[in-house]
Amino acid sequence: MRLKLFRYNPEDREQRYDIFEIESRPGMSVLAALFDVQKKHDDSLAFRYSCRGAVCGTCAMLINKVPRLACRTQVAKLLDGSLEMDLAPYPALEVDIDWNPEEEVLVEPLPHLPLIRDLVVDMEPFFAFYRAVRPVFKPEGEAPARERLMDRDAVSALEAYTNCILCGACFGACPVDAKNPDYYGPAALAKLYRFHIDPREAGDGSRLELANTPEGWWACEFHTNCMRVCPKRVPPNIAIGKARRELSEQGREPER
């Protein structure tokens, strides 16, 4: 099989696509294929990795025009078409390149973030939005001697959002992030919502205020690309919808 890789050299700012012939093995992931390139063909190929087990969120890239974790994506499944996914369109998906999905796997950097080198992008804008929602637990009242008690159902509801590994796939899949660089993006909003619904906090709705702006909750257009690409099945669109309903019901919508 062949890997068609986006290359970017920051030293001369050249962008191009390189093709590498790879011997595919059963169960081979895109990440493993990238390592093969680095080992056997070109040790200058840059890409991030850490856990290789879909838990650390390091390796999100645009693979066959869908943001995915390279370590979790099987080459064979890409070639046989079983991983195809329909996404609401945005510019990065439309770049016209010559590529045969039956024989080639196309790997490009995660969209909507500045390029550093090859498949490595600067995640700082993504994390800046994350920090902007002030993601830290602020419990109500004095700490008890033991744990605060929690209902199992509340824990399950929270887990839908605490499962986020901050990989940025949703950020790279969001048509709104594509056109509005000030939009917080799905992951940051989902994170904010996680704290909003934590029953150990005061629950006075003040958290929601942090994104109660045209660039926050209200920028979402519900394309739902975020939920579709999320490797952890986090539903940012649902968090956003619920937050908006809550704000509207309380007459707290910002003026636009």
Add this chain to the structure above:
Amino acid sequence: MAGRAEAAVHRHDMVVIGAGLSGLRAAIELSDAGLDTTVISKVLPLRSHSVAAQGGINASLGNVAGEDGAMDSWEAHAYDTVKGSDYLADQDAVEVMCREAPRTVIELEHMGTVFSRLENGYIAQRPFGGAMFPRTCYAADRTGHNILNTLYEQALDREIRFYEEYYTTALVRDGGRCTGCTAIELLTGRVHGFAAKAVLLATGGFGRLYSRSTNALINTGDGVALALCAGVPLKDMEFIQFHPTTLFGTNILITEGARGEGGRLYNSNNERFMERYAPHSLDLAPRDVVARAIEEEIAAGRGFEGGYVYLDLTHLGADHIRARLPGIRQIAMDFAGIDPITDPIPVQPGQHYSMGGIDVNNRGETRLPGLYAAGECACSSVHGANRLGGNSLLETVAFGKLVARAIVQNTQGLPAPATDAVRSRAASEQERIDVLLGRKTGENLFAIMDDLKDTMFEYFGIFRDERHMKEGISRLERLQERFERVHVKNKSRVFNQALIRLLELEDMLLLAAVLAQSALRRRESRGSHTRTDFPARDDEHFLAHTLAHLRDSAIDLEYEPVRLGMFEPTEREY
């Protein structure tokens, strides 16, 4: 490289190297004590290996009663830990950790970690191998992920300064103290100097010395090698834990929690073979026992083609698997194309944990003033010859905090260190790297690395003996010779990962040599160290820690007695 600007030197009270659980917990405590603290990490903090921990963290909260209604206690936890360690753990260190455990977990809960709960709302606890009580607190099977996120959130809230994607290349010694370190910034390829009153190593383990490993690809043991090169001895490096159940193919961990929840092991004859190896605790016997059992089954031809056995969860039912082991199910589906609700999971043993590491005392102090270590890179020793599941997360968080407290005390009134030594070391490190990059031809880096990993698994794996190990050592020597001529083609400064891998390989070769020598000299079997030529434990000669020094580039071994006190060594039976 004429006309290069002088290396940047950053000054802080404290430098923490590593942003996993131990590094972050320490940084929080240091920052709360008013020290200007910075954290250096070769990956973004949330990408640290700690994120992968699944099963849980031990603490004798006593939220779930034992079999006969008895209540858990720190003493019971300590007993299990010492017995599990095959009596090589230092019992005063174990006491410190087990006493601290309940507070540690409660503190994490207070910081926001969403632990799984019992019906009554208290933190849920499940049984884990080698424990008398259900003691392991968990957040579904994503415990490390949840705790790491909590600690990162807390660290950000304190505005701790992170140097992310900086690879530490050396520790700086000045006037008999550690006064800082040097690190290469991946983005620019430039070496920076960091001057501090003290340095804490929290760099994690070195599982990637082995071809089959559950560890993140970045676990190359850099910090352990840094300490050795700075003149600090390494302790018990021969003790490597092999996890019995790693997914055939990628060796991704299938948590012991899967057996805690009732999963059973079967060989190709459809026998529950653990009945023969551990009649009482069966599939939940300690890891070393189960890993050896599986290897023996495979060696005896009772494994499946390719070398694995089955871990069966199907009898637990779909609902139970979905609720309690969702992460495991996902892993099996994504990486082996198997749904554990309907099919057994193919598993084989793989390297999992490094018990040994940088020699420290109970306060995390190394023998070099100003240098501390905590977490998996350190060896205090709480795990001895074999770590119990759930004790490592505990160690990272508990000692992260305690070591930070020791640092606060020790650095009180210390003046800011002079920066000259750091500056000149940064310059010489830059030169060293320029020379490495300047090599035009030579040995292939990746070929050496793969050979190293295979050699380690084959000659220093689950079963060891003198003849094989000697052969392994001569292979390692040849690899070291090849490494002297290693080169990378990539000469770029920006995000040169080949260069980082080269620096990692240098450390890995050093650690492999120490591990090999330590394993060869320990002529007994204890915990994870199984010598087929010396099958018995030998307390008369080896109830002792191995200490490895680097003296004039040669490895020098000595032994130090284990600190007993609470429990007398007896034979381990499960």
